[in-house]
Amino acid sequence: MERGNSIKKDRALGCIVGGAVGDALGYPVEFTQWPEIERMFGPRGITRYCLSSSSSSSSASGKALISDDTQMALFTGAGILLGMTRSYMRGIMGRLDTYCRYTYLDWLHTQEWKCRKSECRVDSWLMDVPELYSQRSPGITCLTALKDLEAEKEVVNDSCGCGGVMRTAPIAILSYLHSYADGKLDFCDMVAAEAARITHKHPLGFLPSAVLNDILMQIMSGAADEGDGLCQVVEKAAERLPEIYSGEDGKIYGELWPKDVKRLQEILSVAENLSTTDLPDHIAIERIGGGWTGHEALAIAVYSALKHKDSFEDAIVSAVNHSGDSDSTGAVCGNIIGTLLGRKAIPEYYTKDLELLDVIEEMGTDLFTGCIISEYDKIDTPEKNRWYNKYCHFRRESIG
Numbered sequence: 001m002e003r004g005n006s007i008k009k010d011r012a013l014g015c016i017v018g019g020a021v022g023d024a025l026g027y028p029v030e031f032t033q034w035p036e037i038e039r040m041f042g043p044r045g046i047t048r049y050c051l052s053s054s055s056s057s058s059s060a061s062g063k064a065l066i067s068d069d070t071q072m073a074l075f076t077g078a079g080i081l082l083g084m085t086r087s088y089m090r091g092i093m094g095r096l097d098t099y100c101r102y103t104y105l106d107w108l109h110t111q112e113w114k115c116r117k118s119e120c121r122v123d124s125w126l127m128d129v130p131e132l133y134s135q136r137s138p139g140i141t142c143l144t145a146l147k148d149l150e151a152e153k154e155v156v157n158d159s160c161g162c163g164g165v166m167r168t169a170p171i172a173i174l175s176y177l178h179s180y181a182d183g184k185l186d187f188c189d190m191v192a193a194e195a196a197r198i199t200h201k202h203p204l205g206f207l208p209s210a211v212l213n214d215i216l217m218q219i220m221s222g223a224a225d226e227g228d229g230l231c232q233v234v235e236k237a238a239e240r241l242p243e244i245y246s247g248e249d250g251k252i253y254g255e256l257w258p259k260d261v262k263r264l265q266e267i268l269s270v271a272e273n274l275s276t277t278d279l280p281d282h283i284a285i286e287r288i289g290g291g292w293t294g295h296e297a298l299a300i301a302v303y304s305a306l307k308h309k310d311s312f313e314d315a316i317v318s319a320v321n322h323s324g325d326s327d328s329t330g331a332v333c334g335n336i337i338g339t340l341l342g343r344k345a346i347p348e349y350y351t352k353d354l355e356l357l358d359v360i361e362e363m364g365t366d367l368f369t370g371c372i373i374s375e376y377d378k379i380d381t382p383e384k385n386r387w388y389n390k391y392c393h394f395r396r397e398s399i400g
Contacts, residue, residue, distance in 0.1 A: 009368045010342035011220055012173045016364035017357070018312065018338015019073060019169055021350045022330030024049060024064040026320030030137065033323040034282050045282070045321030047313070049353055060131055063355040067136040069331040070360070072107055072167035074132070076195065077363045078124040078391075079103035080174050081371070085391040088371040095247070096171065096180060097195040101149065104198060108146040111138050125390040131356055139163035145199035160204035162297035164196025166328040168209040169335040171195060172216035173367045186244045189213045189237075194248065200294065203260035207253065208294040210244055211237045211264065212332065215302075219339045230309050230340060231272060234302055238265045264295045271299040275306035281318040290324030297325060301332035305340065312337050312345050366390070 028050040029037050037045045049064035079100035087093035103124055110133045126132055141159040148155045174180060175188040192213035196206035214237035224230040242254025242261045249256050267288065274284040281304065288303060289296035301319055308314035319333035320326040338346065343364075351357055372387055373379065379388050 007342070008177060008220065009365075010344055011339050012177065012368045013343035013361060013364040014338035014341060014346065015169055015173055015216060015335050016073070016077075016338075016360055016367070017343055017346055017351065017354075018316075018334035018336075019331045020066055020070045020334070020354060020357075020360050021338070021346060022316040022319060022332070022334025023069045023166075023327045024066050024354055025316055025350070026326030026328075026330030027065060027067045027136070029320065030067075030326045032326075034286075034321065037321055037323075044317060047317050048349065051353055052355075060134070060355055062353065064353050065134075065136065066355050067327045067331075068111075068138040068142070068163075069166040069328055070356075071110075071132055071136065072104070072142070072163075073170060073331070074126055074359065074363055075103040075107040075124075076100055076167050077170040077174075077367055078106075078126050080171055081366055081391050082124065084174065084178065085371045085373070085387070089373055089375050089392070091375055095191060095194070096175075097191045097198070100195045101198055104142075104146055105150055107132075108143065108150060111135055111143065112147070126359075129356065129359055141205075142199045149198070155199065155201065157200070158202045159200045160202035160293045160295070161200060162205075162208075162291060162294045162325055162328045162332075164200040164205050165208040165212055165294045165298055166331050168192045168195050168213065169216060169332075170363070170367055172213045172220065173364075174370070175213070176217045176220040177368060178370045183217075185214055185217055186240060188217060189240065190244050190246060193244075196294070197248075203257040204264065204293055204295045206294070207241065207257065207260060207264055208298040210253075211241055211268070212298055212335070214240055215336060216339050219336070224340055230306060234268060234272060234306070238268050241265065264298075267295050267299040268302060271303035272306060275303050281307065282322050285318075285322040285324075285329075291322070291329040292325045297328050297332055300324075300329040301336055304329075304333045305336040309337070309340065312341050313347060313350070 051062050052060050052065050080096050083093050083096050083099035141161050142163045145155045171192045181187040189210035193206045193210040196209040218233040224233045244253045285300050288299045291297040291300045304315045304319035315337040320330040373384050379385050
């Protein structure tokens with residue numbers, strides 16, 4: 001049992017840290033075309049971090065900077081742990097994704113208002129991390145949608161951008177490790193999609209989160225550990241997609257969005273087929289797309305993880321070196337390959353200079369551990385007091 005828990009923790013941390021590593025490696029070249037990347041860094045493209053200069057804030061100087069992708073993934077983690085904690089301490093909770101609304105609004109305050117803390121919805125422990133107030137090319141869709149949510153307006157857009165899929169990996173970790181919804185993949189997949197749907201209303205903006213969640217939960221279970229396991233995991237996730245029931249819409253995905261489901265399945269099939277060729281990675285990725293949309297970002301991440309399933313470095317280097325949304329494709333690939341190979345497989349040269357590594361690993365550890373306080377517990381140990389201070393202090397009691 002102890003060895004099993006060690007493997008699970010290694011995978012959980014691999015997912016969170018791996019996503020941040022891919023994000024930080026790709027962030028400096030996010031808007032750079034491949035020929036320029038090749039000119040600047042050589043035939044493989046960027047393979048090591050571009051560290052921040054001394055002109056940056058002193059706390060981030062000499063660090064590999066994370067982008068809004070990792071920032072929002074951390075706030076996703078805070079939201080679902082908020083929900084889990086309220087369940088343990090009150091015996092009742094809403095659906096897990098609904099709590100992300102509150103922590104995403106806190107993230108909005110770090111970006112737009114620099115946090116008027118008296119107005120924060122949750123005021124999680126992340127609000128005390130100064131580096132998270134840095135603006136790292138936050139997505140316009142996320143900002144606009146969350147401002148509408150803050151103003152209690154309906155969020156209306158047709159965005160299929162990748163700002164949903166790049167932030168939802170923590171849901172898979174908590175769902176698998178703590179048997180959320182009894183570990184039912186289709187329900188947990190729906191929850192991940194709805195977390196992305198908070199801001200991105202086009203199906204191709206939120207359906208990829210369902211597939212990513214499915215892939216990660218299967219990997220956590222050990223389904224990808226032998227032979228062509230990862231390939232089969234991706235295929236099963238794609239096959240399950242049309243049968244997921246949407247609690248919001250009262251029908252299965254295949255009935256609600258048949259064209260979008262088919263498009264996502266097709267692009268994942270293209271990625272799988274390309275991963276078996278000898279094409280240079282940047283050319284293969286160009287055939288998939290730029291990664292600016294959710295389905296393209298997921299497909300590029302899947303391609304790179306399949307093509308280089310035995311090497312963390314090769315997978316994320318592949319995922320970030322193209323003329324597209326390099327940090328998001330790197331982040332999602334990092335989630336997949338990091339879960340597959342584990343935290344121990346991530347080279348030290350990708351972790352020692354990573355911005356907020358301690359915070360990222362702390363979030364991963366909290367997701368692994370889960371809430372340690374029950375409804376009638378006394379807060380009588382340092383561990384319980386720590387958890388209470390992190391996930392039980394809320395500015396507003398309107399949270400269900």
